[in-house]
Amino acid sequence: MKIKVFVTPKKNVLDPQGVAVGHALESLGLLGLRSTRVGKVIELELDGGDSPQFRAQLDKLCRDLLSNPVIEDYHCEITGG
Amino acid sequence: MNISVLQFPGSNCDQDAFQLFASGLGLPTRFVWHKEKRLVDTDLVVVPGGFAYGDYLRCGAIARFSPIMGAVREHAERGGLVLGICNGFQILCEAGLLPGALIRNSSLEYRCITCDLAVEDAGVAFNTRTVGRRVRMPIGHGEGNFRIDEAGLERLETNRQILLRYVDNPNGSLRSIAGIRNEEGNVFGMMPHPDRCFERFHPSRDGIKVARAVLSKRFPEILKESAA
Numbered sequence: 001m002k003i004k005v006f007v008t009p010k011k012n013v014l015d016p017q018g019v020a021v022g023h024a025l026e027s028l029g030l031l032g033l034r035s036t037r038v039g040k041v042i043e044l045e046l047d048g049g050d051s052p053q054f055r056a057q058l059d060k061l062c063r064d065l066l067s068n069p070v071i072e073d074y075h076c077e078i079t080g081g
Numbered sequence: 082m083n084i085s086v087l088q089f090p091g092s093n094c095d096q097d098a099f100q101l102f103a104s105g106l107g108l109p110t111r112f113v114w115h116k117e118k119r120l121v122d123t124d125l126v127v128v129p130g131g132f133a134y135g136d137y138l139r140c141g142a143i144a145r146f147s148p149i150m151g152a153v154r155e156h157a158e159r160g161g162l163v164l165g166i167c168n169g170f171q172i173l174c175e176a177g178l179l180p181g182a183l184i185r186n187s188s189l190e191y192r193c194i195t196c197d198l199a200v201e202d203a204g205v206a207f208n209t210r211t212v213g214r215r216v217r218m219p220i221g222h223g224e225g226n227f228r229i230d231e232a233g234l235e236r237l238e239t240n241r242q243i244l245l246r247y248v249d250n251p252n253g254s255l256r257s258i259a260g261i262r263n264e265e266g267n268v269f270g271m272m273p274h275p276d277r278c279f280e281r282f283h284p285s286r287d288g289i290k291v292a293r294a295v296l297s298k299r300f301p302e303i304l305k306e307s308a309a
Contacts, residue, residue: 009184013228014253016185065146068139068175070182071228 001050001080003058007067008039008074042066050078082300084110085123087153087169089144094130097276098166102127105279105289106296115147125162125296126153128169130221130274140183140224141172150176163268164295167222170260170270179263179270180237181229187253191223195284196273197248198259203241204266206298216287218273220251220259225272227254227261240264245271269295 009015015037022036048054058076067074084102088095095112102125103110113120115133120126133144144150150172157163157178165173173179186192198216202208229237234255237243244260252272260271275288296303 012230013184014187014226016187016189016226016253020189065142066138068142068182070174070180070230071184 001046001048001078003044003046003079004077005042005044005062005066006039006075006077007042007072008037010071010073013071039072082108082124082296082303083122084108084125084127085113085120086110086127086129087115087149088112088129089115089131089133089147089172091133091135092129092131092168094166094168094274094276097274098127098129101276101279101288101292106292113149115144115149118148118152120149120152120156123156123161124299125164126156128153128163128165128172129276130167130169133168133172136168136224139175140168141175144168144172145176154178157263157268160265160267160299162295162299164292165268165270166274166276167220167225167272170272171224173268173270178268179261180233180242181227181261183224183272184226184228185224186222186226186251188251191221192225192251193219193221194251195219196251196259198245198273199248200245201241201243203244203262206266207244207262207269207294211294211297211304212290213287215248216245216291217278217285218275218287218291219277219284220273221277222252222272225252225254225259227258227272229255236264237261244269245273267298 017038018036062074086098102108171183200212246257247259250257262269275291278285279288
């Protein structure tokens, strides 16, 4: 199965990178821009199927390693499970 | 009083931290490779600056899972002293040994300057009496912007866990926070480098005062030595 983990800065946490990218987008002529947030995508491919136990393990890995809950949110997309 | 300085792949201030304690304070100091599982006869663990694991994923995110970190956690839970400097501070936050997190500087620039810092009254060990009202220490970081939620920030203020504040905020840190301690007062973290200000040719020798204040939590007599 394939898993995409999306990690984004929390809504109420300042995202200096997002602000800078937003300014660049505006300087390239993008109008009406209200917000820019820069996050990351982590792609995993692994053997085995989806299950509640696996979801619990994945959730823990996302909280412990792939994201920092103090400053980031995450969500996962699982395909081929 | 034995000091252990951790070494991760990508640590680059390990030698500086070693010299601060070994030569600046004249204390028995050793290196501990991150693959070790045990700390031997250690009173203070120093987590030095650098770019552990290349800062991949997030600063400190991978280092916190190194084998030695289990022993560091046990040491801290027993009341043992821990000092994280710069990347070491980031690692301690990632490990949950200190609250909060450090994100990209608001300027997006890597800031490498010497900063004036206001010393806070942060308990019996680290305060304006043990350190002085102001210190001057170098910083060198791209991710020193301290962040924590509202409730966490109020807890830091109420419990007097803030050690140092920038006089002129270089990175956008909430309330100009440059260093904090845990609630129990045995784990210390700071972005400024006491390990870059202890020799005559350094911008100041305030690193000695900071290191002594940290050690005084367990060894109050060390402050008398500095007065002598």
